[in-house]
Amino acid sequence: MKKFLILPIALLGSSPALAQMQRDPGAALANADANGDGAITRAEFQQSRAARFDKADRNHDGAVSRDDFKRLARFRPDAVERLSALIAEADANGDGRVTRDEIGKAPMPMFDRADANQDGRVDQAELAAFKAKAAELRKQR
DSSP: OOSOOOHHHHTTOSSHHHHHHHHOTHHHHHTTOTTOSSOEEHHHHHHHHHHHHHHHOTTOSSEEOGGGGHHHHHHOHHHHHHHHHHHHHHOTTOSSOEEHHHHHHSOOHHHHHHOTTOSSEEOHHHHHHHHHHHHHHHHHO
16 A cells, blocks of 8 residues: 655655655645645645646646656656656556646545545644654654
């Protein structure tokens, strides 16, 4: 079983935001709180994924693929391999690219894991528990 589907995080490329989110996967959730009410709804998280998609589509061809990360490949080939695996998870038609439609239909296991009571929103207690679990998993690697 996959521990996390971090495609929305990985799609940011090699940015300071990505580095911070790699240390704290819960940051992708926390940053999705569009209305600032302290809870992240499924819709807010989906909108956040769409915004990250726009940033990740660096060549503006309407899809995210390895072609969008050529610079990263020169400096962090290990990161590109992880990105390729994450892209493959959301690539419904197997063409090596993730389109806006595919990311819109892709499962959101990170949100689902954080939403412990399955009410369609991640509150501050659930977010804290998710972050603690993610930190524990990182230590085990």
